[in-house]
Amino acid sequence: MSYPDGRILLNSQREGQVSRFRFWVLLAVPLAAILFQAYVPLFFQFLRYLEVPMLVVVYFAIMQRSQISGLLIGAVVGLAQDSLTTEPLGMYGIAKTLVGYFAASVGLRLDVDHPVIRLLLCFFFYIVHKFFYWVILRAMFGKPLPFDIQNTLVLALLNAVVGVSLFHFLDKLREPA
Amino acid sequence: MESFLNRYRHITVLLLVICAQLVLLAVQVKNDQDVRFIRIWTISAVTPVARLVEGIRGGGAGFLHNYITLHDTNAENRRLKDELGRLKMENIFLRNELSTADRAKALQIFESATPSKTLAANVIAIAPGSDSKVVTVNRGSLSGVERGMAVVTPDGIVGKVTAAYPTASMVQLVTDPEFAAGVISQKNGVRGTLKGQGTPTCKVDYVGVDEKVEPGEWFYTSGDDRIFPRGFPVGVVRSVRDGANFKEISIDPSGVRHGVEDLLIVLQGVHQNIPQAPPANQPVYLTPQVPPIAQAPAEPGQQPAAAPEPAVGTEADKVRGFYKAVGEAQNHTYGVGPPGTKPPDFNMKLPPARPSGAAAPTSGTGDRSVVPVNPPQTPPSGKVPDAARRANQAAGAPPGGIPKE
Incomplete structure (x- = not known):
C-alpha cells in the first residue's frame, strides 16, 4: 500500500488513503489488547513491558486519519485500562487520548503504510505516552517518580519493533478499498 | 461562532474529552471515591473472555500433557527397557524424590x-x-x-x-x-x-x-x-x-x-492463637542416619575397617542392594558397555543372605571387623547340636559351627 514513488511525506491531506474497519474489529482488537495486557504477563513476565493497547490506539488513529476518531479510541481504551488498575480512572485515559489525537494528526501528513514510518511512530508515541502518564502522576497525585529515560528508550524500541509486526497483522483486518 | 467551532472542531473535541477526564480524576481524588460503573463495565467485558482463554489454555495444556508427553514416555520406556537396571533404579529414586504435597490438596x-x-x-x-x-x-x-x-x-x-x-x-x-x-x-x-x-x-x-x-x-x-x-x-x-x-x-x-x-x-474470619512452633511446612532438621549396629564391640584404640553396608534403609536401598548383588553374581558392571549390551538376568536366584548376627567370624586374633562376603566353601566337620549351635550364635559364631583355619 506504500506510495509508488517511495515518498514518505504527503503533499496534502487529501492524498492520504483512509482505511476503514468493520465494527467488530474496532471492538475486538482493543479488547484483545487489554486482555493481553492483563492476562499474558501472568505466564510470561517479560511481556508486561509491551504496551499493546497504546500500539492499537496508534494504529487505528493513523490508519483512520481522523483526529476525533483517534482521540475517542484512545479515551475508551485508556479508561478501560484504568478500570483494571487500582489507580483513579483517567490516568491512562488522558495519556491515550492525547496519543490518539497526535497520532492521527501526524498520520495525515505521512505515508503510514511505510514500515520505517510505523517504526518511528511507535517509538515516538511510546515515549509520548510514558511522558504524559508520568506528568499526570506528578501533577495530579504529587508522586515523586523519576522519569527513567534510558529504560524508556529501550522499551520504546522494543514496542516499536513489536508494533511494526502488529500493524502488519492488523492491516489484514482492513476493509478492502 | 459556528464557523469558529467548525474550524477548530478537532481541538475543541480534544479539549472537551481531556477536561471531562480531568474532572473525573479530580472528583475521584477529592472525594476519595471510585467511579464504580465504568470499572464494572470493563471487568464484566474482560472477565468472560479471560475465563474462556484460561479454559482454552488449561485444556490445551492438559492435552499436551496427556498426549504429547505420552510419546516421550513411550520413548523413555523403550530406553528404560534397554538400560534396565540403572534406569529402573533412577526411576525409583526419582519417585521417592517426588513431592507428595499437591497444592490443591493442601x-x-x-x-x-x-x-x-x-x-x-x-x-x-x-x-x-x-x-x-x-x-x-x-x-x-x-x-x-x-x-x-x-x-x-x-x-x-x-x-x-x-x-x-x-x-x-x-x-x-x-x-x-x-x-x-x-x-x-x-x-x-x-x-x-x-x-x-x-x-x-x-x-x-x-x-x-x-x-x-x-x-x-x-x-x-x-x-x-x-x-x-x-x-x-x-x-x-x-x-x-x-x-x-x-x-x-x-x-x-x-x-x-x-x-x-x-x-x-x-x-x-475467626481469630486463632499464635502457634508456639513455626508452621509445619518449614524444613525440619534431621539427625544423621543411625549407623549400622556393630557385630561386636571394637576394642579401645582399634580403627574400624571398611564401612559396612547399612543394615536398614528405604525401599530404594533394598532394590539397589538387590541389583548390586545380581550384578556382582554375574560379573556385570552397570553403565558400562554400548547400548544393546545384554543386561544381567534379574530373575536369577540369589543365595540366601547370611543372618546379621552370624556375619562376623570369631578368629583368634580378635579382628572382628572383617566380614566375609561369601559363605565358607568347606562344610564344617561334624554336626553341632542345637544347644551348642545356639550358644555359638549368641557368641557370634556363624551357623554350622566355627570354620577351621
Missing part, C-alpha cells in the same frame, strides 16, 4: 482445618503496569466476596480484596507499597505494622529499638487491623537493624514466596 486440607470460613479462588489476571502488585481473581460479589476481605494461602497471607465486582475481585498483594497489616512476632509478641515495598520482601514498621526481634523469627497476623484474623502466618524475619526511632525489620512474606495462583478468600 488448600483443601487447610480450608477444612482452619476455623475461618474461606472461599477458594484462582488468579485470572494481573493489573496492567510493570510495577503492579494487584491481581484479579475469579470470585466476586456474587460469591459473597466483599471489599476488605483477607486473602490467604496455607503458607501465609497473600493480600486483601480492594474491590469486589460481580464476577471478579481485585486483590492487593502484601508486596504492594500501599499494603499494610497488623502483625505480631511469635517469640516475644512484639507488635508492628507489615508494609509492602514493591519488592519481594516486606518490612515491619513501628517496632521500638528496645523490642527484641531476631532473624529467623516468625510473624503472624495480630488481628488488630480488622482485616486479617489473628494467627495467620505472615513471614519470617530476614534481617533486623536498629534505626533512629524504630527497628528496620525486613521480612520474607511466606504467602507469596512461590507465586500466587490458587488462594483462599476469608469470608468470615
Whole structure:
C-alpha cells in the first residue's frame, strides 16, 4: 500500500488513503489488547513491558486519519485500562487520548503504510505516552517518580519493533478499498 | 461562532474529552471515591473472555500433557527397557524424590482445618503496569466476596480484596507499597505494622529499638487491623537493624514466596492463637542416619575397617542392594558397555543372605571387623547340636559351627 514513488511525506491531506474497519474489529482488537495486557504477563513476565493497547490506539488513529476518531479510541481504551488498575480512572485515559489525537494528526501528513514510518511512530508515541502518564502522576497525585529515560528508550524500541509486526497483522483486518 | 467551532472542531473535541477526564480524576481524588460503573463495565467485558482463554489454555495444556508427553514416555520406556537396571533404579529414586504435597490438596486440607470460613479462588489476571502488585481473581460479589476481605494461602497471607465486582475481585498483594497489616512476632509478641515495598520482601514498621526481634523469627497476623484474623502466618524475619526511632525489620512474606495462583478468600474470619512452633511446612532438621549396629564391640584404640553396608534403609536401598548383588553374581558392571549390551538376568536366584548376627567370624586374633562376603566353601566337620549351635550364635559364631583355619 506504500506510495509508488517511495515518498514518505504527503503533499496534502487529501492524498492520504483512509482505511476503514468493520465494527467488530474496532471492538475486538482493543479488547484483545487489554486482555493481553492483563492476562499474558501472568505466564510470561517479560511481556508486561509491551504496551499493546497504546500500539492499537496508534494504529487505528493513523490508519483512520481522523483526529476525533483517534482521540475517542484512545479515551475508551485508556479508561478501560484504568478500570483494571487500582489507580483513579483517567490516568491512562488522558495519556491515550492525547496519543490518539497526535497520532492521527501526524498520520495525515505521512505515508503510514511505510514500515520505517510505523517504526518511528511507535517509538515516538511510546515515549509520548510514558511522558504524559508520568506528568499526570506528578501533577495530579504529587508522586515523586523519576522519569527513567534510558529504560524508556529501550522499551520504546522494543514496542516499536513489536508494533511494526502488529500493524502488519492488523492491516489484514482492513476493509478492502 | 459556528464557523469558529467548525474550524477548530478537532481541538475543541480534544479539549472537551481531556477536561471531562480531568474532572473525573479530580472528583475521584477529592472525594476519595471510585467511579464504580465504568470499572464494572470493563471487568464484566474482560472477565468472560479471560475465563474462556484460561479454559482454552488449561485444556490445551492438559492435552499436551496427556498426549504429547505420552510419546516421550513411550520413548523413555523403550530406553528404560534397554538400560534396565540403572534406569529402573533412577526411576525409583526419582519417585521417592517426588513431592507428595499437591497444592490443591493442601488448600483443601487447610480450608477444612482452619476455623475461618474461606472461599477458594484462582488468579485470572494481573493489573496492567510493570510495577503492579494487584491481581484479579475469579470470585466476586456474587460469591459473597466483599471489599476488605483477607486473602490467604496455607503458607501465609497473600493480600486483601480492594474491590469486589460481580464476577471478579481485585486483590492487593502484601508486596504492594500501599499494603499494610497488623502483625505480631511469635517469640516475644512484639507488635508492628507489615508494609509492602514493591519488592519481594516486606518490612515491619513501628517496632521500638528496645523490642527484641531476631532473624529467623516468625510473624503472624495480630488481628488488630480488622482485616486479617489473628494467627495467620505472615513471614519470617530476614534481617533486623536498629534505626533512629524504630527497628528496620525486613521480612520474607511466606504467602507469596512461590507465586500466587490458587488462594483462599476469608469470608468470615475467626481469630486463632499464635502457634508456639513455626508452621509445619518449614524444613525440619534431621539427625544423621543411625549407623549400622556393630557385630561386636571394637576394642579401645582399634580403627574400624571398611564401612559396612547399612543394615536398614528405604525401599530404594533394598532394590539397589538387590541389583548390586545380581550384578556382582554375574560379573556385570552397570553403565558400562554400548547400548544393546545384554543386561544381567534379574530373575536369577540369589543365595540366601547370611543372618546379621552370624556375619562376623570369631578368629583368634580378635579382628572382628572383617566380614566375609561369601559363605565358607568347606562344610564344617561334624554336626553341632542345637544347644551348642545356639550358644555359638549368641557368641557370634556363624551357623554350622566355627570354620577351621
